[in-house]
Structure formats: structure tokens, C-alpha cells
Amino acid sequence: MSASSASLSLLQAAATAAGAQQYPAATLYVVASPIGNLADFSLRAVHALSLVNAVACEDTRVTAGLLRHLGLDKPLIAVHEHNEQSATEKVLARLAQGERVAYLSDAGTPAVSDPGAVLAHLVRAAGHxxxxxxxxxxxxxxxSAAGCVSAAGPGFHFAGFLPAKGQDRETGLQAALAQPCPTVLFEAPHRIESLADRLAELAPDRPVTVCRELTKQFEQIDTLPALQLPAWFAADAQRRKGEFALVLHAPAPARVDDPGLPPEVERALRVLTRDLPLKQAVALASELTGAPRNALYEQALAWRQAAQQTGDDEDAAG
Structure with a gap:
């Protein structure tokens, strides 16, 4: 099958799968694009791109290549971090004429550590x-690969890219490590080793999932204690190349015998966790006692884990 025939088949499949939905005019379509593997592009996104009158994008060269892969040819409008405010006027002019406009960043979901937030805000403010x-x-x-976000836990924190250097970078890293939940960091290849060194110094026992070149041909995903990160990167020069997402797993829960909470606070927390879901019990205990939620959550989670461990031991003994 020729490339043009394959593109036509893809567009037909996209229209069949997603064509029944409405695609209103005078609308900005914020489209998530592949982070590496073109096969991850959704049929709905393909169909929407076939309908729009123009495509605004972070880098016209990157998006032009994606459109060629899809067999599409659309006018392109460069909208990136250096011109997002001014370039929005071109998008608004098209929307005012009833056109559909898509926006794509270079990879992934726009406005998440990528341009697009200003554009979306101004378009909505203009009534579109x-x-x-x-x-x-x-x-x-x-x-999803790190496997460290529990349905009963406090969720996760997204820190994005740390500041490039200086005290701002150190402050950002300290804040990320202080989160009570898993934290996702992005990092550039020329700074990944210095980040690994600092994590090994600050949190040697903290598990870190290193994701390199996600969804691409040479994707690597590995979880190891932060102390081992410098050696992991030093072992293979290829490991220092590409795009990185790091998941800092949550800090270890407080020990059951940790005397950090006053006895009266512990008593209130025990009563509440006996009859309420963990998150609700922690929130109510914090409101009643004034104790910080993080400490209450860690203590309640430690009790739960200890109880589960005891149950597992009893099952094994039985």
C-alpha cells in the first residue's frame, strides 16, 4: 500500500470512528499529540485535524511533519512561549470568522509544561x-509505569521542569522531595546527571522511576533507590540521552511507634479511622485538632499497613 493510500485509509477510519460527534465551528481544539510513537495519536484527533481550517502549533516544522504523516495539508500558525500573547490574535481572528482552529504542542498535551495555557485562556475570554x-x-x-499512585493515597504532584540553575533550582527540588505523594519531574539530558547526583545526596533511600524516551524505540524505564542513580547513568552513555520523566516515589510512611503526634490527636485519629474512609478521617481530624494533614495521613497509613501486615502474617501462620 502506498503512503497516500495508507493516509487515506487512516482518515477514513478516523471519520468512521469519530465522525458522529459534533465538531462546532468557532472553536479552538486543544489536541494532545504523540510523545514519541505516532501510533498513539487518537482517531478522534486525526478526524478533528482533518476538519479544522488552520493549525496553531508550538513548532511549525514538527507539526508539518505530523500532518504530512496523516496526509493533511493545513495553514500553520506558530504559537510558542515567546509569542503566545501576540500570536493569539491570529487565532482569534479566524475564530471570529467561524473557523475551527487546532492547537498542538511539539509532544504530549498542550498547556502542561508546554505552551497553550495563555492561548486557551485568551480564546475563552474572547467568548469562544x-x-x-x-x-x-x-x-x-x-x-502508570512507576506503579506508585494508590487509589487510597493522596494522589500525585506534578513539578514539571525544575529551574535551570541556582537557588531557585535547589528550592524547587527541595519542594518536590517534601511532597507527601509521588512527584513527577521532567529534565533535560544536559542536566540529568546533576539532578541524579543531588537526589542521591538528599534522598538516598527514596525510590525513583526513571523514564527515558517514553513510547519511542529505545524507551527505558527503571526503578531504583536515588543513591544508585549516578552509577546507573554512568554505566551507559546512552542512558544520558533523550527526554526524561522522573517519578519520585512518596516518602516512606511514618513509623507506627513514631511519637510525633500528641496522644490526644492520635486518639481522635484512631476513632475517626475506625468508622470513616481514610481521607475523610484525616480531613476531619485535622479540622478538629489543628494537626497537619500530612502527618495525620502518614500516621493513619502506617496503622493501616501495620494492620494489613499483621493479617498477612496470621494468614501465613494459619
Missing amino acids: RVLPLPGPSAVVTAL
Whole structure:
């Protein structure tokens, strides 16, 4: 099958799968694009791109290549971090004429550590619709492989790229490590080794999932204690190349015998966790006692884990 025939088949499949949905005019379509593997592009996104009158994008060269792969040819409008405010006027002019306009960043979901937030805000402020087409995201892809976000836990924190250097970078890293939940960081290849060194110094026992070149041919995903990160990168020069997402797993829960909480606070927390879901019990205990939620959550989680361990031991003994 020729490339043109393959593109036509793809567009036909996209129209069949997604054509029944409405695609209103005078709307900005915020489209998530592949983070590496073109096969991850959704049929709905393909169909929407076939309908729009123009495509605004972070880098016209990157998006032009994607459109060629799909067999599409659309006018392109460069909208990136250096011109997002001024370039929005071109998009608004088209929307005012009733046109459909798509926006794509270079990879992943726009406006998440990528341009697009200013554009979406200004389009909505002008009275036009902003319609998201979800898809690839390095954040959730990394978390799904790390396996460290519990349905009963406090969720996760997304820190994005740390500041490039200086005290701002150190402050950002300290804040990321202080989160009570898993935290996702992005990092550039020329700074990944210095980040690994600092993580090894600050949190040697903290598990870190390193995701390199997610969804691409030479994708690597590995979980190891932060102390081992410098050696892991030093072992193979290829490991220092590409795009990185790091998941800092949550800090270890407080020990059951940790006397950090006053006895009266512990008593209130025990009563509440006996009859309420963990999150609700922690929130109510914090409101009643004034104790910080993080400490209460860690203590309640430690009790639960200890109880589960005891149950497992008893089952094994039985």
C-alpha cells in the first residue's frame, strides 16, 4: 500500500470512528499529540485535524511533519512561549470568522509544561469555545509505569521542569522531595546527571522511576533507590540521552511507634479511622485538632499497613 493510500485509509477510519460527534465551528481544539510513537495519536484527533481550517502549533516544522504523516495539508500558525500573547490574535481572528482552529504542542498535551495555557485562556475570554482532545501525556504515562499512585493515597504532584540553575533550582527540588505523594519531574539530558547526583545526596533511600524516551524505540524505564542513580547513568552513555520523566516515589510512611503526634490527636485519629474512609478521617481530624494533614495521613497509613501486615502474617501462620 502506498503512503497516500495508507493516509487515506487512516482518515477514513478516523471519520468512521469519530465522525458522529459534533465538531462546532468557532472553536479552538486543544489536541494532545504523540510523545514519541505516532501510533498513539487518537482517531478522534486525526478526524478533528482533518476538519479544522488552520493549525496553531508550538513548532511549525514538527507539526508539518505530523500532518504530512496523516496526509493533511493545513495553514500553520506558530504559537510558542515567546509569542503566545501576540500570536493569539491570529487565532482569534479566524475564530471570529467561524473557523475551527487546532492547537498542538511539539509532544504530549498542550498547556502542561508546554505552551497553550495563555492561548486557551485568551480564546475563552474572547467568548469562544475551547474543546480538549485528550491523548498522550508523559506525566500519566510515567506514573502508570512507576506503579506508585494508590487509589487510597493522596494522589500525585506534578513539578514539571525544575529551574535551570541556582537557588531557585535547589528550592524547587527541595519542594518536590517534601511532597507527601509521588512527584513527577521532567529534565533535560544536559542536566540529568546533576539532578541524579543531588537526589542521591538528599534522598538516598527514596525510590525513583526513571523514564527515558517514553513510547519511542529505545524507551527505558527503571526503578531504583536515588543513591544508585549516578552509577546507573554512568554505566551507559546512552542512558544520558533523550527526554526524561522522573517519578519520585512518596516518602516512606511514618513509623507506627513514631511519637510525633500528641496522644490526644492520635486518639481522635484512631476513632475517626475506625468508622470513616481514610481521607475523610484525616480531613476531619485535622479540622478538629489543628494537626497537619500530612502527618495525620502518614500516621493513619502506617496503622493501616501495620494492620494489613499483621493479617498477612496470621494468614501465613494459619
